[in-house]
Amino acid sequence: MQKISQLRVFIEPWDRLQQDVEDLRTLVELGMEEGDDSVEPEVQEGLQAARSTLGELELATVLGGEHDRSNAILSVNAGAGGTEACDWAEMLLRMYSMWAERHRLKFQVVDSVPGESAGFRNVTAQVIGTHAYGYLKAEVGVHRLVRISPFDANKRRHTSFAAVDVVPEIDESIEVDIKPDDLRVETFRSSGAGGQHVNKTDSAVRITHLPTGIIVSCQNERSQHSNRRTALNILRAKLYELERQRRKDEINALRGDQGNIEWGNQIRSYVLQPYMMVKDHRTSVEVGDALGVLNGDIDEFIRAYLQSSAGREGE
DSSP states (O other), X not given: OHHHHHHHHHXXXXXXXXXXXXXXXXXXXXXXXXXXXXXXXXXXXXXXXXXXXXXXXXXXXXXXSTTTTSOEEEEEEEOSSTHXXXXXXXXXXXXXXXHHHHTTOEEEEEEEEEOSSSSEEEEEEEEESTTHHHXXXXXXXXXEEEEEOTTOTTOOEXXXXXXEEEEEOOOTTSOOOOOGGGEEEEEEOOOOOOOSSTTTSOOEEEEXXXXXXXXXXXXXXXXXXXXXXXXXXXXXXXXXXXXXXXXXXXXXXXXXXXXXXXXXXXXXXXXXXXSOXXXXXXXXXXXXXXXXXXXXXXXXHHHHHXXXXXXXXXX
């Protein structure tokens, strides 16, 4: 029944699109028979909506990976550069939050380490909804910002880097072996704002996986139990992704594929000075509306990357 439900969700939008196009065809034929050109605005509007829907459905066809339908765990880490980099990390977090809102996905920050003066040194968020991981996996890598610094009294141009990492939230049906003896669990007082219990009890939880050194924490929930459960879910996802990446690296080593993204090897540049442009270096897609991109309009980059990736996999 679950499989049937998934197939129905995939097929029904295509059926609706086909019906919409048939309705437009009928409207055009009626207008031509009666010599009534007043239907043209309605037809043009319908065609534009149909093209937009078709683009979304075509993109969905390349999201057939094992975990593409899963929720996503998104992390943004500031690079070298102090306050500048921390502020850039916060700008990226805002961009993804606004993108998620556009797609009616739930976006919630589960842990953050603030910068000394502004922004975040690192921040982790859950993005909940269908295909959240399938879309956001296109954002993994180093993002570069060039702008006049608001923190520089001399108004000089600065370059900042931040790394984005995205892993799928693992379904409970997938077993990840986590031994209690391999975990160091610490509790601490949340640094979040407000709430009856926040900042008053040691409700925040930090878990260290000793064999790998992976550290996860959660402080957005009021109870220690809820924070521990969320932190364990994030740890499961990171361990699963670590193992999956290890196997991928072994295959890449055999075929000589050096596909790892190194720090400083940016996937995308956001230039706000001396001109406005955002360019994806993987697909060569360029957008002049840099502010629109920073306000969450990143679908063009995601679509181009996913389609190019699907093309490479099909070769």
